[in-house]
Amino acid sequence: MSDFAQTVKQQADIVKVIEGYIRLRKAGAQNYSGLCPFHKEKSPSFSVHAVRQFYHCFGCQASGDVFSFVGKIENVTFPEAVRIVAQKCGIPLPKREFSSPEQAAEARQRAKLLELHETATAWFEEQLRGPEGAVARGYLAGRGLSAEGIGRFRIGYAPDSFNALRDRLSGMADNETLRASGLFSSKEQGDGTQGHLYDRFRKRVIFPIANESGRVIAFTARTLETGDKAGAKYINSPETPLYSKSLVLFNLDKARTAIRQTEFALLVEGQMDCISAFLRGIQNVIATSGTAFTEQQVALLRRHTSNVVVNFDPDAAGSNAAEKSIALLTEEGFTIKIVTLDGGLDPDRYIRERGLEAYTAALRGARRQSDYLIERARQTFPGASSEQKVKAMNYLLPHIRRMPEKLARDQFAADAAQKLGIDSAVLREELRQAALKRRDHIEVRATALNEVERVLLRALAITDPENERTRRLAAEAMVQQPAWFEHLGTFAAMQALAVRQANDPMDAVQDPAQRALLAEALLGETKPPEESEVLSAVQEIQERAIENRQRDLRSLIAEAERRGDFAELALLTQQKLELDRALRQLHNQNPPER
Numbered sequence: 025m026s027d028f029a030q031t032v033k034q035q036a037d038i039v040k041v042i043e044g045y046i047r048l049r050k051a052g053a054q055n056y057s058g059l060c061p062f063h064k065e066k067s068p069s070f071s072v073h074a075v076r077q078f079y080h081c082f083g084c085q086a087s088g089d090v091f092s093f094v095g096k097i098e099n100v101t102f103p104e105a106v107r108i109v110a111q112k113c114g115i116p117l118p119k120r121e122f123s124s125p126e127q128a129a130e131a132r133q134r135a136k137l138l139e140l141h142e143t144a145t146a147w148f149e150e151q152l153r154g155p156e157g158a159v160a161r162g163y164l165a166g167r168g169l170s171a172e173g174i175g176r177f178r179i180g181y182a183p184d185s186f187n188a189l190r191d192r193l194s195g196m197a198d199n200e201t202l203r204a205s206g207l208f209s210s211k212e213q214g215d216g217t218q219g220h221l222y223d224r225f226r227k228r229v230i231f232p233i234a235n236e237s238g239r240v241i242a243f244t245a246r247t248l249e250t251g252d253k254a255g256a257k258y259i260n261s262p263e264t265p266l267y268s269k270s271l272v273l274f275n276l277d278k279a280r281t282a283i284r285q286t287e288f289a290l291l292v293e294g295q296m297d298c299i300s301a302f303l304r305g306i307q308n309v310i311a312t313s314g315t316a317f318t319e320q321q322v323a324l325l326r327r328h329t330s331n332v333v334v335n336f337d338p339d340a341a342g343s344n345a346a347e348k349s350i351a352l353l354t355e356e357g358f359t360i361k362i363v364t365l366d367g368g369l370d371p372d373r374y375i376r377e378r379g380l381e382a383y384t385a386a387l388r389g390a391r392r393q394s395d396y397l398i399e400r401a402r403q404t405f406p407g408a409s410s411e412q413k414v415k416a417m418n419y420l421l422p423h424i425r426r427m428p429e430k431l432a433r434d435q436f437a438a439d440a441a442q443k444l445g446i447d448s449a450v451l452r453e454e455l456r457q458a459a460l461k462r463r464d465h466i467e468v469r470a471t472a473l474n475e476v477e478r479v480l481l482r483a484l485a486i487t488d489p490e491n492e493r494t495r496r497l498a499a500e501a502m503v504q505q506p507a508w509f510e511h512l513g514t515f516a517a518m519q520a521l522a523v524r525q526a527n528d529p530m531d532a533v534q535d536p537a538q539r540a541l542l543a544e545a546l547l548g549e550t551k552p553p554e555e556s557e558v559l560s561a562v563q564e565i566q567e568r569a570i571e572n573r574q575r576d577l578r579s580l581i582a583e584a585e586r587r588g589d590f591a592e593l594a595l596l597t598q599q600k601l602e603l604d605r606a607l608r609q610l611h612n613q614n615p616p617e618r
């Protein structure tokens with residue numbers, strides 16, 4: 025680790041940094057816990073140690089320091105994580121901070137791509153204000169957008185030209201970088217090479233897509249043409265080093281504060297719906313940029329809330345997408361409510377035609393997911409025949425099975441039985457079967473640590489020089505008599521700690537299961553152990569090792585007697601006597617406190 029990273033690590037508070045991403049709750053004198061952002065869970069198994077500055081998840085074994093956390097959650101390289109943490113803590117950055125030339129090149133390219141997107145955004149905005157932007161301005165005005173709203177979302181216009189943007193950006197970057205930006209297209213030539221770059225977005229209204237920090241990383245472009253030559257209604261930036269469609273939730277950068285305050289997110293389908301709702305004061309609104317909701321998007325959202333109100337377009341495709349999203353959110357333990365707007369309107373039109381108050385009322389009247397699904401089941405399979413009822417039930421069962429909480433499943437089943445007019449006992453039996461087959465999400469810890477292991481692990485993990493003697497007592501016992509410790513579940517961790525070079529004990533232990541045990545020991549710690557505690561722990565281990573050996577000898581002796589092997593018997597008996605003596609001596613030195 026570089027000096028700079030070292031400095032940042034010393035100044036950064038891992039609790040504060042992690043709290044910027046997930047909610048943490050104080051769980052002990054020095055530790056905090058929360059829902060792990062790296063795996064699905066309902067009850068917290070993610071811990072952060074405030075003093076030792078590490079995090080550890082007992083569910084998925086994710087573990088590390090502040091940089092590893094930021095690197096993992098932001099999906100960035102180590103140097104970028106260092107920079108992000110430095111920025112969060114207000115530590116000025118040195119000029120260069122990359123460990124390899126590849127990383128440096130990658131970071132340079134990302135920086136350049138961000139710069140290109142920023143310049144393109146400003147340029148599109150300029151075009152919208154210019155004479156060529158008149159039709160686009162008319163379209164936006166028709167959708168009820170003010171100049172202020174347009175500015176807030178940095179909406180722009182791509183003129184009807186194949187090279188206007190290319191000419192604007194060509195002085196800023198080489199061809200390869202321009203190609204990587206996704207802002208341009210090219211046609212494959214006869215010889216298989218790519219031809220000249222030309223502007224991807226033409227004669228379209230441009231909506232920038234920003235990452236969670238508000239930097240523009242891609243665009244959505246809506247056509248202004250109608251009829252045959254219009255092409256696709258919307259086209260998007262392709263996947264680029266900056267942008268991956270499945271990793272972005274549209275408007276999360278602007279909505280995240282409001283989502284935390286209102287404790288729910290309003291999820292809409294289209295960007296226009298999102299912009300419209302946001303500008304009219306519903307600021308906790310986000311959109312999937314397309315139809316399918318991905319697991320990564322769910323994970324992104326969970327950092328801010330676990331309550332979602334879904335308001336998708338009421339057309340058939342919308343309902344389908346809504347159901348897919350609901351299924352995924354349910355599996356992840358979200359609480360979901362569904363809004364269906366009457367008159368078959370989408371959110372944008374509903375707000376414009378009926379006003380904000382009517383829309384807010386519709387949000388308040390959002391139905392629970394179970395009610396929504398039962399209603400859909402009734403509409404899809406109408407009629408009172410038992411055949412229809414079974415079909416309705418089979419439609420609902422997969423949804424019920426997905427719910428992580430048993431109570432919610434029971435409630436859902438009871439509601440469905442009542443509303444579908446099905447004998448509850450029948451549905452409950454079906455549900456029981458469905459519930460049986462679903463995976464259990466309860467997290468089980470690998471091994472429980474015993475008290476002796478706790479004391480030794482904590483002693484071996486001592487870092488302050490004041491308690492160095494205590495650490496050395498434990499380390500020397502380990503190094504001198506490794507055989508005594510071999511039967512312990514944490515032997516590998518202890519060995520790694522006893523000979524560790526790294527200052528940070530968590531860095532010394534590589535094996536994930538062993539790290540988990542060490543983390544458990546350290547998270548329960550209030551102060552380092554006393555020398556006397558270490559001494560009696562070492563003695564207890566020695567005794568246990570001797571007792572184990574005695575047990576082995578007893579069965580070997582019995583075996584030798586059966587075989588009539590008297591030479592072997594004499595040897596084994598001698599060994600056993602020696603062990604008995606050693607154990608007695610140990611007891612006389614330090615009588616056990618049992």
Ligand SMILES: [Zn+2]
Nearest residue numbers: 060063081084
């Ligand atoms: Zn986890």
